Amino acid sequence: MPEVTQDAAPHLNLFLTRKCDRGEKPVSVIERCYAAVNYTFCNKYNSRNTPVMASKGAKETFANKLGFKSSGSKAVEAELEKLKKENAQLKKTLDEISKRNGRHHPTRPDSDKAKLLERILSLETMRERNTQQLLSKEQEISTMRQQLQAEGGEVVASLQNQLDQKRQEAEHREKLFQNLSQETEELKNKLLAVTAKCQTFEKRSTDMQVPSGEIAMVEEQLRDALEKNQHWLVYDQQREAYVQGILARSAELEQQLNQAKQTLDQQHKETNSEGQSSANMQQEKQLQECQREMEEECKRASRLQAEVMELKAKYEEKSRELVRAQEELQEERRSGRQTLAEERKLNTARVARLQCEVEAADVRLEEERKRAAELLLQVNLVQKSLLAQNENQKRMAVLEQQIQLSARDFENEKLDRESVQHQLHKVLKELRKARDQIACLESAKPQRETRFSEPSSYTRLDLDKLTRQDRILNPTSPLKSSNTLDESFLECPNCRASYPVSQHRALLAHLDYCFN
Known part of the structure; x- marks a missing residue:
């Protein structure tokens, strides 16, 4: 027997026995039900509420259990008044x-x-226990939903923040990578320009061995000067030879003149006679001509x-200009070599x-590529974690659906x-009918004993039927619920461990352990 019935049964039996000992009226079944329910609910709610509120709550719950809607306190009181009237009629x-039957006969119906x-009472207590279990399970389900929503929201928010940070870092790395690529391209262009300059300088160094424009002009001038110098040397030599020839001629003429003078003196000495005047004239003419020629040659x-x-x-x-040009050429060659x-x-x-710089840029590029690869791996991991989170959410949704199905089973x-x-109410109605039949049978006095035994047998048969129906209907319902609870399973979304619905608390503990 459940806990409530264990507490309520002895008090109820004492109440009934005292009432019977005092010789009061026997209590009807509805009155007993009402007294038991009122007693249990008063004991249950006295610790929390006032006695008035407890009695009102008990009345409302009793009205709800009897099938009436709790539309208001007035409706409940009206229904209770009706029940009281029915109880009074039943008591009558x-x-x-009891007056007709005496003392011996009511024992069996009272036991039944x-x-x-x-x-x-057992059914009522079972119902109360099941309602309490349903309420506790609904509270646990709501707390689980809130926890799952809170944890899922926090995890998704943290993952989204991590994704945003990783995307920002990836964008920053891409910008740095682009800047480094631009710098490497600029360095490559500079290197190409420097190599071109080096090639031009090498060509210049090779060309510097060949005279450049100014040096070529100087060399041409030197060549012209040398050629002219050679011409002047040849001309000077010719002039010197010509002067020497003239000097030799003048010396020869002087010698001839001296010889002529000597011959003239000899002839003058020899011939002091004839033709002295004409010879002297000729000689003087010749001397004058020779003097003129001598003067011309001297000039x-x-x-x-x-x-x-x-x-x-x-x-x-x-020659001085040539020396200076050679010195300048040597200085220019030296300066060109130094430059x-x-x-x-x-x-x-x-x-x-x-x-x-290019090597450093290559190293940076490799590092950036490695970082980009690491970022891609991290992004892939975050995406995988998001996919896993979505799968977990889907599994949670499946779990919620399973919980809803279990709640529907509880509703069923x-x-x-x-x-x-409702069947109990029908049984009560049948009991009323049986009592009416008993009253009708007791009215017939000649066949009193036989008819009295028949209703008792009839009541026994009815009670056996009722007990069988109760055994068929009521005990199977918890078995059905336990079977349905054991048949439906819940799975852990992380490790896929399956638990029956009856062990939902073990599943909650496993979820806390598995996710933490």
Whole structure:
């Protein structure tokens, strides 16, 4: 027997026995039901509410159990008044039956009524227990839903925040990667420009061995000067040879003149006679001609000497210019070599620096690629976790559906219990009919004993039928509920561990352990 019936049964039996000992009227079945329910509900709600509220709540619950809707306190009181009137009528009929039957006969109906009362009380307590279990399970389901929603919302929010952070980091990395790629392209362009410059400088270094524009002009001028110098040397040599020839000719003429003078003196000495005047005249003419030629030759020789001096001065100037040009050419070659060496050093340093920068950029690119790959892996992991979270949510939805199905099963059980209560009301009606039949049978006095035994047998048969029906209907309902609870299973969304619905608390503990 349930807990409520264990508490209520002895008090109820004491109440009934005292009432019978005092010689009061026998209690009807409805009155017993009303007293038991009122007693249980008063004991249940006295600790929380006032006595008035407890009695009102008991009345309302009793009215609900009898099938009346709790539309208001007035309707409940009206129904209770009707029940009281019916109870009074039943009491009157029972009093009449007890007066007619005496003391021996009511024992058996009272025992049957006590059994029925105990059965009704057991059913009521079972119903109360099932309603309490349903309420506790509904509260647990609501708490589970709230916890799941809160945990799922927090996890989704945290995952979304992580996704946003990872996306921002990926965008930042992509920007850095683009900047580094641009820098590498710029460095490559610079390297190409530097290599082109190096090639041009190398070409210049090779071309510097060949005279450039200014050096070529200087060399051409030097060549012209050398050619002119050679021409002037040839001309000077020719002039010197010509002057020497003239000087030799003048020396020869002087010698001839001296010889002529000597011959003239000899002839003058020899011939002091004839033709002295004519010979002297001829000699004087010849002497004058020779003097003129001598003067002309001297003038030519002086002019040629002046020209030779001018040519020598020009030659010296040209030679000086040639020396200066050679010195300038050597200095330019030295400066060009130095500049080429310095430019080569600078170019090699630039090339080395650019190569180092390119290598560093390559290293950065590799690092950025690795980071991008890691970010992609992290994003994939986050997406997988989101997919797993969605699957968990789907599983939670399936669990909620299963819980709803179990709640529907509980509702069906409630309906079964209500149908059982309805059948109880039918049984009570049949009892009333049986009492009416008993009253009719007792009215016939000649056949008193036989008729009295027949109703008792009839009542026994009816009671046996009722007990069988109760055994068929009522005991199977908890078995049905337990079977349905054991047949329906709940699964853990993480490890897929299955639990029957009757072990939902173990499933809740497993969920806390598995997710934490």
